[in-house]
């Protein structure tokens with residue numbers, strides 16, 4: 292059975308959605324990142340990057356959400372195009388989410404909600420880039436129902452993981468400017484698999500407070516700051 296290392300955050304959500312969509316049997320192992328469990332030696336032995344998600348499939352260990360989506364799509368033969376020509380754009384858009392949507396959205400959240408002090412330059416850069424990436428997704432979804440065209444795929448699952456957080460990333464008014472992302476989000480949210488994926492977090496008690504312990508675990512770079 293697949294072992295799924297999970298926390299209630301955008302990147303693990305993508306994997307939860309795939310596991311549920313494909314009906315794969317899996318055991319969920321909670322990793323409370325606000326308590327620092329991602330830094331424990333046993334966890335870093337399976338993901339030296341100290342982040343969730345990770346899956347173990349027998350002896351095979353896969354970390355990084357988009358790598359896991361590709362692995363599971365290949366394992367099951369589901370939610371990915373079968374011919375190579377159509378898989379080309381799948382790789383492009385998955386990497387676009389992995390290298391653009393995720394990192395810029397994450398940094399926008401950091402500087403808007405968590406960084407101590409005022410950082411107008413950093414905030415402006417990450418907010419601008421997060422918006423730019425989300426507008427590209429929105430334009431694509433204006434022209435076709437799903438990221439790869441007519442069919443729901445792993446790319447939509449990758450977009451869904453972060454789309455759930457768009458108001459937190461870009462602001463409460465963001466949906467007015469991104470109606471096609473919202474349409475995809477609402478459509479996926481209505482799928483029973485997405486509801487089961489969302490329900491996972493209720494099975495565990497994760498630390499909610501962003502207190503000193505959580506900041507130490509999530510933002511270890513702060514230890515280098517003076518004072």
Ligand SMILES: N[C@@H](CCC(=O)N[C@@H](CS)C(=O)NCC(=O)O)C(=O)O
Nearest residue numbers: 300301302324342343344355356509
């Ligand atoms: N590129 C990785 C990023 C993983 C990542 O940043 N995971 C977050 C949750 S969404 C995490 O583990 N955060 C805890 C930490 O940064 O200490 C992926 O797509 O899986």
